[in-house]
Every structure is written in structure tokens, then in C-alpha cells.
Amino acid sequence: MSEAMQAKRPAFDEEAAAAAAIDEALAEHNGDARAAIRSLLEAVSYLEKARDRALDLVSVGYARGRVD
Numbered sequence: 001m002s003e004a005m006q007a008k009r010p011a012f013d014e015e016a017a018a019a020a021a022i023d024e025a026l027a028e029h030n031g032d033a034r035a036a037i038r039s040l041l042e043a044v045s046y047l048e049k050a051r052d053r054a055l056d057l058v059s060v061g062y063a064r065g066r067v068d
Helices: 003-008 014-028 033-057
Strands: none
């Protein structure tokens, strides 16, 4: 990508994106932080279980031991 194209592209503000995601999670739970955290923990648990199921289906030779 040319320098001119990079200069025109706005920088991604990771802090602002995180703040917006937090605000959205709280809004989805009517400002109840405990409910938002509970929901996020349930999502993490679901994703961990899905990852574990996927890893069980992938052969070690295919993954070459690089998948944790």
C-alpha cells in the first residue's frame, strides 16, 4: 500500500473500539454489569467447548501440534 493511501486511511482506535463494545454489552443488559459479565463468561465457555470439539476432530498430523 502506498504512503499516500496509508495517510488517508484513519488509524484504528483500539481504546475507542473497546469502550464502544463495553457500552454495547452494558446496553444489551440494561446497564446491569453483572448480567453483561455473566453473558460474556457464558459465551467464552461456549467458544472454549466448541474449540475443544474442533480440536478433537482435527488429526494431530494435520495440525502438526501447533494448535493449542
